[in-house]
Amino acid sequence: MIDSDFLSQLERIVGTEGLVRDESELLTYESDGLMSHRSRPAAAVLPETAEQVQAVVSLCHRHKVPFVARGQGTGLSGGALPHPDGVLVVMTRMNRVLDIDIPNQRITVEPGVMNLEVTRRVTPDGYYYAPDPSSQVICSIGGNVAENSGGAHCLKYGFTVHHVLGVEAVLPDGSMVHLGGAALDSPGLDLLGVVVGSEGTLAVVTKVTLRLMRRPQAVRTLLAAFDSTDAAGNAVSDVIAAGIIPAAIEMMDRTTIRAAEAAVQPGFPDAEAVLIVELDGPQSEVDTLFRQIEAVCERNQAWGVQVAQDDAQRGRIWMGRKAAFAAMGRVSPNYYVQDGVIPRSTLPEVLRRIRALEQRSGLTIGNVFHAGDGNLHPLVCYDDAVEGQAELAEQVASEILSYCLDVGGSLTGEHGIGSDKACHMPKMFSDDDLATMQLVRVAFDPHELCNPDKLLPTPRLCGEVPGPYRAHPAEVAGLATRV
Amino acid sequence: MATGPSDVALTDLNTRLGAPVARAGAGSDAVDGVVPRLVVEPQTPANVGGTLAWATESGRTVIVRGGGTKIGWGPTPGPIDVLLSMRRMSGVEAHRHGDLTATVQAGTTLSAMNAVLAEHRQWLALDPPDPDTATIGGIVATNDSGPRRHWHGAPRDLIIGMTLARADGVMAHSGGIVVKNVAGYDLARLLTGSFGSLGVVVNATFKLAPRADASRTVAVTLAGPEQCGPYVAALVAQASMPTALELAAPPPAMLVRFESVETVAEQQALQAVTLAEQQGGRAVVLAGDDESHAWRAHDTRVFGTGQDGTILKIVTVPNEVSSTLTRITEAAQTNHLDYAVTGRAGLGVLNVLVQGATEARASFVTMLRDRFLPGQGSVVIRRADAELKSLVGVWGPIGDGLPIMREVKRRFDPTGTLNPGRGPAG
Ligand SMILES: Cc1cc2nc3c(=O)[nH]c(=O)nc-3n(C[C@H](O)[C@H](O)[C@H](O)COP(=O)(O)OP(=O)(O)OC[C@H]3O[C@@H](n4cnc5c(N)ncnc54)[C@H](O)[C@@H]3O)c2cc1C
Numbered sequence: 001m002i003d004s005d006f007l008s009q010l011e012r013i014v015g016t017e018g019l020v021r022d023e024s025e026l027l028t029y030e031s032d033g034l035m036s037h038r039s040r041p042a043a044a045v046l047p048e049t050a051e052q053v054q055a056v057v058s059l060c061h062r063h064k065v066p067f068v069a070r071g072q073g074t075g076l077s078g079g080a081l082p083h084p085d086g087v088l089v090v091m092t093r094m095n096r097v098l099d100i101d102i103p104n105q106r107i108t109v110e111p112g113v114m115n116l117e118v119t120r121r122v123t124p125d126g127y128y129y130a131p132d133p134s135s136q137v138i139c140s141i142g143g144n145v146a147e148n149s150g151g152a153h154c155l156k157y158g159f160t161v162h163h164v165l166g167v168e169a170v171l172p173d174g175s176m177v178h179l180g181g182a183a184l185d186s187p188g189l190d191l192l193g194v195v196v197g198s199e200g201t202l203a204v205v206t207k208v209t210l211r212l213m214r215r216p217q218a219v220r221t222l223l224a225a226f227d228s229t230d231a232a233g234n235a236v237s238d239v240i241a242a243g244i245i246p247a248a249i250e251m252m253d254r255t256t257i258r259a260a261e262a263a264v265q266p267g268f269p270d271a272e273a274v275l276i277v278e279l280d281g282p283q284s285e286v287d288t289l290f291r292q293i294e295a296v297c298e299r300n301q302a303w304g305v306q307v308a309q310d311d312a313q314r315g316r317i318w319m320g321r322k323a324a325f326a327a328m329g330r331v332s333p334n335y336y337v338q339d340g341v342i343p344r345s346t347l348p349e350v351l352r353r354i355r356a357l358e359q360r361s362g363l364t365i366g367n368v369f370h371a372g373d374g375n376l377h378p379l380v381c382y383d384d385a386v387e388g389q390a391e392l393a394e395q396v397a398s399e400i401l402s403y404c405l406d407v408g409g410s411l412t413g414e415h416g417i418g419s420d421k422a423c424h425m426p427k428m429f430s431d432d433d434l435a436t437m438q439l440v441r442v443a444f445d446p447h448e449l450c451n452p453d454k455l456l457p458t459p460r461l462c463g464e465v466p467g468p469y470r471a472h473p474a475e476v477a478g479l480a481t482r483v
Numbered sequence: 484m485a486t487g488p489s490d491v492a493l494t495d496l497n498t499r500l501g502a503p504v505a506r507a508g509a510g511s512d513a514v515d516g517v518v519p520r521l522v523v524e525p526q527t528p529a530n531v532g533g534t535l536a537w538a539t540e541s542g543r544t545v546i547v548r549g550g551g552t553k554i555g556w557g558p559t560p561g562p563i564d565v566l567l568s569m570r571r572m573s574g575v576e577a578h579r580h581g582d583l584t585a586t587v588q589a590g591t592t593l594s595a596m597n598a599v600l601a602e603h604r605q606w607l608a609l610d611p612p613d614p615d616t617a618t619i620g621g622i623v624a625t626n627d628s629g630p631r632r633h634w635h636g637a638p639r640d641l642i643i644g645m646t647l648a649r650a651d652g653v654m655a656h657s658g659g660i661v662v663k664n665v666a667g668y669d670l671a672r673l674l675t676g677s678f679g680s681l682g683v684v685v686n687a688t689f690k691l692a693p694r695a696d697a698s699r700t701v702a703v704t705l706a707g708p709e710q711c712g713p714y715v716a717a718l719v720a721q722a723s724m725p726t727a728l729e730l731a732a733p734p735p736a737m738l739v740r741f742e743s744v745e746t747v748a749e750q751q752a753l754q755a756v757t758l759a760e761q762q763g764g765r766a767v768v769l770a771g772d773d774e775s776h777a778w779r780a781h782d783t784r785v786f787g788t789g790q791d792g793t794i795l796k797i798v799t800v801p802n803e804v805s806s807t808l809t810r811i812t813e814a815a816q817t818n819h820l821d822y823a824v825t826g827r828a829g830l831g832v833l834n835v836l837v838q839g840a841t842e843a844r845a846s847f848v849t850m851l852r853d854r855f856l857p858g859q860g861s862v863v864i865r866r867a868d869a870e871l872k873s874l875v876g877v878w879g880p881i882g883d884g885l886p887i888m889r890e891v892k893r894r895f896d897p898t899g900t901l902n903p904g905r906g907p908a909g
Contacts, residue, residue, distance in 0.1 A: 101802075103716070103801075103802040104800045104801050104802045104803075105719070105801065106800070126720075147665065148665045148669075150663060154663070158636070158640065159663070159665075161669075161672070162636065162640055166858055171887060175883075175886070175887075176883065177882075177883050177884045177887060178857065178858055178882055178883055178884060179884050180858070181857065181858020181859060182800050182858055182859055183798045183799055183800050183831055183855075183858065183859055183860045183861065184798055184830055184831060184832055185626070185637075185796070185798050185832060185861065185863075186798075186858065186861060186881075186882070187861050187863050187878040187879060187880075187881050187907055188878070188881040188882070188884055188885065188888050188907045188908065189673065189676070189677055189681070189884075189888045189891060189892070189906070189907055189908050190626070190639060190672055190673060190675060190676050190677070191673070191884060191887065191888060191891070193639055193669060193672035193673060193675070194668055194669055194670075194672060194673045196669075197665050197668075197669055198668060214719055214720070214722050215722065216722055216724075217721075217722040237581055240581065240583060240693075241580075241581070243604060243693030243694070243695075243696075244693070245692075245693065281724055282722065282723070282724055282743075282747065282750075282751055284746065284747045284750050284751070285724075285743050285744070285747040285751075288744050288746065288747055289744070341661040341663050341664055342661065343579060343581075343582040343584070343660060343661055344581070344582055345579065345581035345582050370663070373661070373662045373663040374582070374661055374662070374663065375663045408659065408660045408661070409659070409661050410659050410661050410663075410664040410665075410666045411666045412664070412665050412666050413661075413663040413664060413665060414663065414665055415665075416665055417665075417666055417667065421666075425666070425667065428659075428666055428667075429656065429666075429667060430655075430656070432653050432654060432655050433655045433656045433657065433667075434667075435653075435655075436647075436649060436653070436655035436657075436670060437657075437667050437668045437670065439891075439894040439895055440668045440670070440673065440891065440894075441668070442894060443887065443890045443891040443893070443894040444887065444890075444891075455667070455668075456667075
């Protein structure tokens with residue numbers, strides 16, 4: 001229980017500046033990027049040091065008060081949704097770059113440092129930080145670590161987990177541990193590999209050592225238009241079949257192309273689908289493979305091919321892609337983003353089902369996705385002002401997830417399970433699978449204090465029989481069906 | 484503990500499994516000189532689970548073996564009730580070539596797996612020692628890799644899904660068959676490198692790589708070990724993209740491999756030659772048989788079948804590879820040991836073979852361990868006699884993460900059934 005005594009102890013740790021208890025100020029933290037889930041924390045703290053984090057967590061542990069870490073609050077699965085009876089630990093003031101070690105291609109930062117800031121700091125030396133979520137200007141490294149965030153260039157270079165070498169973290173009992181380090185292969189169990197992607201449920205990360213990459217010699221980017229998403233999908237398959245792993249292959253459909261055009265005018269052709277393909281590496285390799293990519297596009301009847309001639313043109317193409325989510329705001333009052341993954345060879349089949357669902361439900365569904373690794377981002381458009389549409393949108397989004405699971409895919413490729421999809425977990429994993437994951441959780445957090453009710457389904461969250469579906473009027477009316 | 488004679492246990496287990504899957508252990512089954520009471524070679528996941536459940540319920544210990552190539556790694560076991568051999572759980576279950584993924588049973592050897600994947604010019608991009616005998620389960624359990632880790636990563640970087648059998652016999656899945664997936668805790672990664680102490684790998688799913696068209700290797704002879712660091716730095720600085728960047732000593736030499744389309748591999752190799760010459764070294768480009776030869780010779784320097792001796796894994800940060808190599812040389816000379824080093828110059832992961840008196844090897848390990856601050860490097864014993872392992876310990880300092888690692892082990896295996904004492908956290 002959080003009482004005034006508890007609050008004054010918090011205040012002693014983080015100072016008056018670092019404690020938020022005012023009801024209206026707490027509103028700021030009510031939700032993360034998943035606006036449909038809201039909850040006000042009992043208190044929020046903004047620690048400045050790892051010691052303060054440790055003291056806050058220890059206090060919570062002693063009083064059995066739940067706590068939730070929050071980075072920049074851009075998460076799309078409700079991972080940073082506050083606990084109504086708990087403390088929100090906001091990491092934004094821990095934003096120092098602690099050590100830049102170019103000879104070892106390492107950088108050590110506090111978790112509140114923004115993703116893009118890492119690259120910015122090492123650009124003068126010719127290095128960059130590879131994972132590049134579209135939100136890289138506004139999301140924190142701590143959030144990236146928690147979500148194992150991806151980005152367009154993860155096809156070739158891997159996800160956050162492949163670039164985090166070590167963390168300092170406060171465990172739910174208040175003890176501090178160092179997992180991994182500047183050197184690879186620290187002896188011991190690979191707990192680093194589990195903490196990355198654990199959505200803030202195992203520990204609060206207070207320091208992160210990242211691997212830096214050398215800027216490639218050459219980069220070439222191509223944009224190609226297609227008369228159908230099938231044709232674009234076939235081009236993707238042909239690229240992979242040719243044994244080429246591009247730095248990125250992204251696809252957008254007509255809805256998201258138009259939205260991006262309306263928002264940032266990247267000069268995309270008005271097509272059923274566009275592909276963005278980027279190659280990087282040694283100049284000679286890029287030149288050779290680029291010709292093969294052009295040939296693949298031609299074979300699949302691509303048109304309106306644009307090849308970026310310089311960084312400015314490349315920047316414009318990527319701006320169009322990265323703005324796609326936000327741009328949907330221009331064509332729809334509200335939208336719901338999904339993050340399901342499918343084996344990339346099933347792309348045409350799954351897209352056809354999504355099209356059929358779009359017609360049946362009457363809701364517009366935009367598609368923008370990491371085509372190279374089969375990570376879909378269907379954007380289900382709705383209007384909150386229209387009675388029942390929000391629920392219908394959630395229903396439609398759920399159905400898309402079922403399509404993904406039908407073909408052996410996953411509920412989420414990069415946004416995480418959070419509170420949004422915890423109740424869907426039993427559709428992907430058996431009770432035994434979930435019970436085994438729970439073993440990890442209880443080893444770290446036996447008292448269920450650290451971001452509880454996220455990631456794994458709980459009876460409190462999902463009811464006795466875990467499962468997200470309630471019969472919806474639209475379903476009864478035959479507009480949407482369960483699979 | 485099992486009290487009755489082994490044949491009672493044998494009958495009991497075979498009855499439970501409904502088939503004569505278990506047999507009595509023999510001298511040839513010994514692990515670090517310890518002969519297991521029973522050996523089980525299941526052919527189905529159900530029998531893996533059944534064996535584990537039986538062992539846990541009756542308080543018996545189980546050691547898991549794949550191809551046996553690394554069974555001597557890890558601390559010397561106490562008495563072994565059951566040796567669980569995964570050898571017969573073999574075969575590629577699915578090769579989804581359009582998706583660049585494959586699922587394989589744990590007892591499949593790496594070579595057998597890659598032979599299947601080769602039909603579509605793909606492979607599991609791992610090249611650890613003993614590919615003809617090492618199984619996927621063993622490679623995953625030890626997170627073992629080889630020179631191409633430089634570009635492709637280690638098993639922990641390539642594994643995307645797993646079916647595992649828990650100590651209590653329950654089967655669990657993690658991850659899936661898609662290359663991008665953040666649903667749930669990554670148990671596959673947790674089990675990778677856990678030395679069979681948390682669960683038994685039944686099958687694993689990996690992301691694959693296309694086979695390159697062509698390969699070239701630059702063999703570099705360096706003036707001295709201190710030349711290694713600057714050469715690697717120079718390669719990095721010009722954004723060269725080798726798939727392997729290997730160091731060997733003594734005498735100090737390097738192998739740098741480029742794999743791409745032919746003209747590109749050739750051109751990159753020539754650039755690497757020029758760079759070596761600028762640094763005062765000598766270099767030649769190898770292709771075809773010469774290239775294969777050079778790599779075979781390199782691989783067998785530390786891991787060759789004829790090599791006995793202690794194998795250590797010494798890890799440092801990349802920029803300290805040269806100085807670490809110098810320290811290794813000095814420590815070997817001080818302790819009158821013969822030694823050979825190979826390893827990933829760009830990653831800081833070295834394999835070291837040392838031969839000599841036990842106390843001298845122990846002193847060598849201690850001298851090098853003392854040099855590393857936590858998180859900055861480590862000296863782990865891979866293969867060694869029981870005596871050395873008991874003198875200096877296999878892992879060296881694990882750091883402040885040890886209590887939580889022990890707690891994870893305790894939750895997964897509360898009765899201490901699985902590879903007891905052999906994993907890094909018990
Ligand atoms: C427009 C837009 C585009 C996006 N594009 C992408 C994309 O391309 N790829 C992608 O992967 N994601 C994307 N996202 C999602 C989001 O940006 C990422 O998940 C990001 O990593 C979240 O970082 P954050 O700092 O905002 O974390 P938050 O949202 O504050 O928190 C996310 C999770 O991390 C935990 N957490 C935060 N800090 C810590 C810490 N120090 N220790 C422990 N746990 C912590 C929280 O508890 C929570 O569970 C996008 C989001 C938006 C709004």
